[in-house]
Amino acid sequence: MSVVSVGGDYEVVIESGCSRRVADVVGDGVQRALVVHPDSMRGVGERVTASLRDRGIDAYAVGVPDAEDAKTAVVAAELWALLGRHGFTRTDVIVGVGGGTVTDLAGFVAATWLRGVPVIQVPTTLLGMVDAAVGGKTGINTAEGKNLVGSFHPPRAVLCDMDVLATLPREDYVAGLAEVIKCGFIVDPVILDLVESDPQGATTPDSPHALELIERAIRVKADVVSQDLRESSLREILNYGHTFGHAIEQVEHYRRRHGEAVAIGMVYAAELACAAGVLSREVVDRHRAVLSSVGLPTAYESGHWARLETAMRRDKKTRGALLRFVVLEDVARPVRLEGPTEEQLRTAYAAVSA
Template identity: 40%
Template sequence: MHKLELETRSRHQCRIHVGKGLLAGSGLLVRQAGNLKRMVIITDSNVGPLYAGTLTREMEIAGLQVDVITFPAGEENKTLRTATSIYRQLAGLYADRSTAVAALGGGVAGDLAGFAAATYLRGLPLIQVPTSLLAQVDSSIGGKTGVNLDRLKNQIGVFHQPVLTITDSSTLDSLPEREYINGLAEVIKSAAIADAGLFTLLENNTAAVLGRKPELVDEIIFRAARVKVKIVSADETDTGDRQLLNFGHTIGHAIETCSGFNITHGQAIAIGMAKAADISHLLGLLASHDVIRLKSLIKTVGLPIKLPKIEPAQLIEAMRHDKKISAGSLQFVLLGKPGESLVSRDIDFNTVEKVLAADNE
C-alpha cells in the first residue's frame, strides 16, 4: 500500500491511501482517521450495487452506524436538484455534524457528495472513496467540490478537503474501458507536467497498463496522485502552480464545448496536450523528438491527437470565453521536456491558431 499526505496551507491534513483491496480493510483506516460514529455513504446507481455493500460491512465491523444514499449515475445528475434530494435524505436520516459522508464513486459522486457534505449543516466530515481512474488520480484530490448549473460545468462549488481518502485500485476491475482510458489521459498529463519517471514507465509498459496489471496500476495511480498532491499542497486555492494541472485543458475545454460534449473529456485533453506540445515546440521549448514521444504515448493508449471536424476559429472563440484568458492573450501550460512544465501567460491567439490549423493541411 502507498500512502500520501496532503497538507494544505490551511493546515488541513488528509491521508490518502492507495492500494489493491483497500475497501476490505477500510474500517481500520477510518478508525485511525478519527472517532467517527456514523457514516452516510453517497454513491451512484452504478457503483453502489458493486461496492457499497463491502464498505458498509467494513464500517459496521468498525462500529459505525451506516446508511446509504444512491443517486442516478451520470454527469447530467451533478446538479443542485440532486444535491437537494441528498439534503432531504440526510435530514430524514437525522444526520448531524458528527456524521461522516463517504463519497463512493467516480468524479461525479466525489464532486456531488463532496458538495453536499460541504454545505449540509455548514459542513460534515468527508471521506473520499474514488472508484474511477480519473477520480483516483485527479478529482478526489484537492478539495474542489461542486455541481453544474445547466451547461455551465462546476459553476457552483466550494472547497472542502476530505479527512481521508481511500483509493482501492481493485475497484478499477469493473470500470468500463472507455472510462479507464479517459482516466489515462489525466495520468499522462501528470507524468508530462511533473514526473519524467512516470512518463517513461508508461512508455515502456503501455500494454500492461492497458491490461490493468495490478502492481502497475497501483504504481501509476500513486505517482499520478502524488503529482496532484504536491501541486495542490503548494497552491491550495488555485492561483499559481495549480494551473500546471491545466496542461492540455485550455484547448481541451474548447474542443469539449465545440463538439457539443460528443467527445470525452479524456479525448479532448489528449488532443489539447498534443497541441500544447506543438506550441511548446514552436516556441523553442520542447524538442521535436519529445513532441513525438508524447504523441505516440497518447496514441498507443487509444486516445486521439488530431482535432475532430471543428474550425480552428470556432475553437479560438470558445477559448476567448474560457476563464483562463486575460486581455487578449491566453494562459497556457507548456512543456520543456516530459516531466517539466511551466505556465505561460502571454501566448497569442495567432500561435494557437497556427497549430490548430495544421490538422487541416
C-alpha cells in the first residue's frame, strides 16, 4: 500500500482492494451516501454501496452515462433531485466511482448541494487516479467548452484500487498514461526514464513500474495542488498540453479520449515553445518519442485551425484577448508563454498536422 498526503488535508490511498473499504473513510455522523457510478462500472458501484450498507449507512447507487456525456447540467440536476428526495444533509456524503468524468461530476454535485457536502473519490481509471480525482477540481461541460462551470472542492479521501485497473481496456489505460507522462515533463523526469526503459511494460497495470509511475504522478499532483488549490499560479502547470487538447475535444464533441487529446496537446505546446525560441528541438523530439512509444497520438489532421483557435480562446488560462500557454524551457522547467504571435500559433499547428 502507498499513501500520498495532499497538504495534510486528505490522503490518496493506492492499494489493491481498497475500494471495498470506503466505509472506513466516510467519517463520523454519516447517515446517507449517494454512490455515483457510470453504467460500465455498475459492479464496482454496487460493491461500494453494499459495503456502506453493511456499516448501517443508507446508501443509494445511481448510474450515469459513460464518459463526457455524464458531465452535463441535466445529469447534475438529476442527482440534485435525488439528494433532495432522500433528505441528504451536510453531514452526509457523496461517493464518486468511475473515471475522471464521474469524479468531476460527483465532486461538482457535492460542492453545490447545500453549498458543500463531503465527497469521497474512488477513481477506476488510470487518468482518474493520477489526475481528475486528486486536487479538488470539479466541473461539468457546456456547449461552449469543457469544465467552464465548476468549483474547487477537495475530497475527504481518494481510494485508488489497483485491482480495478486490471479490468480497464488497454486503450483507456494507455490514454491515462498521457497524464502520467505530463507529470514527467513538468516536474519529475524519472517518470520519463521509467517509461523509456520499458515502453511496452508501461502500458499495462501489472508491469514492474506501474505502481511507481502512478505514485510518482499522484505525488506531483498532490505537491502542486497543496501549494495552489485554486489555480491562481503554480497549479496552472498541471494544464500542460491541455489548452490545445481541450480544443480538440470540443471540436470533436468529446468523442476522443481525453488522454489522447492531451498527448497531441503536449506536442503542440512543445512545438509552440520551439517556435517562440523557448524550447530546444531535442526536447520537442523527446515528446514525440516518449508518447508514441506507448501508443499515444502525436499528430492532428489539418484543416481545423479556425475552430481550434476559437476554442483555445475560451480556455480558463486566457485573460481578455491574451492567449496564455504552459510551455517548457526544458524538462521539469515549466513556464508561461503569454501572447504568442499568430505566426507562432500557426507554425506549431502546421508541425503537429504535417
